[in-house]
Amino acid sequence: MDRPRNPDAFMRTLKRLAAFYLALFLAAFQFDAAALAQDQIGGGADDDVFFVDVERNQPPGSTPGDATPVRGDGDGEPRYDGYRSEPACGSRLGVRIPECEQQWFCPPGQMYWHILGRETATGRWVTIGGQCTPTGEEPTLPEATPAEITPAIVLRALRRLGLPEAHAQTQPEGTTLVNFDTIFFADAEIQTRDVTLLGRAVTIEAEPVEFTWHHGDGTSRTTTEPGAPYPARDITHRYASASDEPLAPRVDVTYRARFQVEGGPWRPISETVTIEGPTGSLEVTEATPVLTR
Structure with missing residues (x-):
């Protein structure tokens, strides 16, 4: 094996390498990543010694x-x-x-x-x-x-969790007549969610307070009640003309919520949440007169 031409330079190089790897060892062994970001670790070498500098910030x-x-x-x-x-x-x-x-x-x-x-x-x-x-x-x-659990925190959680959509139901179902009182209604109930927010137990109660009915013919109506099936006629709509294609009625439900933290008093959430409902299918036809004896 050939001897180094400059032994002093060779030894200085070895010392610098040793200082470098020692600094790496200290950084990896003693400090976690968060603490390491707050420290300054360096090193160097002289002709006879090497050293490591650690500055704690x-x-x-x-x-x-x-x-x-x-x-x-x-x-x-x-x-x-x-x-x-x-x-x-x-x-x-x-x-x-x-x-x-x-x-x-x-x-x-x-x-x-x-x-x-x-x-x-x-x-x-x-x-x-x-x-x-x-x-x-x-x-x-x-x-x-x-x-502190604020209404804004609970509202974000409620939107993330989601609320159920309501289906717009009609009577007659599937097919109705022009100028006929078509009954609309939906199933919507108070929803309760138990969640943990910021380490604390929170109960959220969401109540449906508004229903926006989209009839599928370009018209809509807003009520505070979900309607009911026949013989009730709480919510009805008359279509003015027959449709060439099935219409797509739906109902959007608006919820108002309140919450309590760890069994404490109920607190209101001023902002509401509206859930768009799925579309249905409804044909509108004209009645054809039939002669009978």
């Missing part, structure tokens, strides 16, 4: 030994509704490393903890700060603030 709004709840954007809801801590030392396999108990950015005899907060809006756990504590002691966490 604190997250905005937090200091070692303290982590405080961070409020949202003026909407009255906490940005974080829960807190927990994780030791910065220890392997991903759950094995504690004794050599890591005392860290260079904490005083001797102390260890560093990541403080994590659960985001109210997403439910995700994110690193928000850190604390140095005496070895064997856990950090002091902020007091969790229960998330």
